[in-house]
Amino acid sequence: MTLPPDRFKGFRVGLEGRAEAARLRRVERYVPEPGTPFVVHEGRRLLSFCSNDYLGLATDPGVVAAAVRVTESHGTGSGASRLVVGSFDIHDDLERELAAHTGRPAALLFNAGFQANASIIPAVTSEDGFVVCDSKAHASILQGCRLSRATFERFPHNDIEQLDSLLAAHGEGPTLVVTESLFSMDGDRAPLAEICEVADRHGALLMVDDAHATGVFGDRGEGLAAAYPRIDLLLGTFGKAFGSAGAFVASSELLRSQLVNFCSGVVFSTAPAPPAVGAARAALEAIRSGTIDHECFHGFVARAHERLREAGFDTSPSDSQIIPIRLGDDRAALACESFLRSRGILAIAIRPPTVPEGTARLRISLTHRHTGQHLEDLVEALRDYRGVS
Template structure:
């Protein structure tokens, strides 16, 4: 029977320690989760500033629903582009320093919008090997040549660019790598893009709201101003606490995406409720220096607390703090041991991360307290 192959494949995943388990939360997103009737301290969420359940966002969403309803009713290019969407796009462009921004429903959809609209057959994309799955899929959809360089290896990237005879070139990178927490060398990547006349597309899903002046993101973190060859993608379901994504760039390139990006044109516009909530979120992000300072303090506390133990922390200046374990079954065992102590830390395994690098991915939030992080440190010290 045709489904027997799927059953065997699922059994293989279970045998190799790769089968995922979805849990149902019985409480809103926050540092305390309720799963199967148990209260857990959650270190799973990408809600880095603790805004997902902030009263200001809830009030804005409720007011938005009363004024604008729930759905947009159509694609943005038909009749689904409402005033809250337009206002949010203008605010995002001004906040990031670009001429214009385009709002999409998810970061995945945004990445699938950018790459196929800019390059195709006969062109080449030069991508970091640790890029997010959405960036990998975007290149495949574009039908451009896919040149992958070793993670952060600028010399290898330069050689590939120099040897390429492609008509158009595009450098593609995460800004903050979601499983390692390190930051891409954006100034050097921009210099190579200038030298080889390439686009530079930056996915700042995990930097927007957290890094840079007033949370303006990874470009601001490096002091890089808006540039006509840069396309900047930021997600709005992580530090911004809601959902959606945006692409920021020059007037010309954003207009081109509006005309040609399939995942923008051929999908219903996002709910106006989200746009209203995100306008409130931007205010909190801009005024959120205390939240970001607290987040940095928690990061330092965790790293200092685990120094000298068996736990191998990847160098990361961000809220993403991966602890390398290696073996798939072992990382699941440790995650389960933490869960028994009321601490929820996800076990990340291949293909999300390279084979042999299974890890605990600790995600810190400004909503965590020092005591919560101290409890995690104590449990890991005991398990060590």
């Protein structure tokens, strides 16, 4: 059947041609080689610096075995939402463990961090409210803010004075402040102590997305936000350091109950699948029991910053496993990506609209699977790129 040529007229469909022209087109093309930091691209093996499986737990034998065990005992799917017949003992157990791990009274599971952010924010705000988020907050936070019926504004990245002024200008109404603890594209941190203080002074609810810090930071891998009791909604994800899929929000019992009843991402979604829940429980156990050598990983991250700086690359504002190598415009970022690929290394160029215009970069993501030699290979290739560019 031939479709009429104007079938998609007026729809946001068929934008690829224009995106290609603007060098922005995105395609899925890399096949991971499980258990290693390598991927295969058109038959070639590339050393990848793109995975968020920071601790290598996605292929950890203990985590894999737990996922298999839970699949055998509980099946592959939950069959219904939590409120119907999809609530298993393993959901309750994981929630209890996460609440204890983050020092909160309660926790609630979601199928994905995106779903959590997009549905929690509308569930706790109303028409007469105000929601304000950091200008570099993740797309899912933005989605949640836009879906909320509250008035929405963004404050300049990590600018506490501006946040303070916005909250003061808004007055006494119900206000929600949302930010990330460790920003996904720059690898820098939010000043959480100051944000808590400002939120407290204005009587605002505070939600912090700890997606990239969960499992990686904290004495027992509890993340960066757990240390701040003032944070009302603490979001963690399982798709990154936990090596599986899903998310949780840790909060008071009252907020959990609000979400169970009014959060569309909970009410209208099949409960997280048993294999993912089993994997997340095993990952949590590995993270909090000290099986993971966090100190060694942070040492490796610090050395990577040092080596990249020595090679002439400014890694600021990051001090984490997410390292932006800023290259300016899209063309430079793509040229560098392509040069590295010719040297057998994959570091994907991140371009607008994911990051602001003029700040296209390679996003380097370090994991437990990388060795000192992998780091040296990256540094050498980047240095050579600098020499030819």
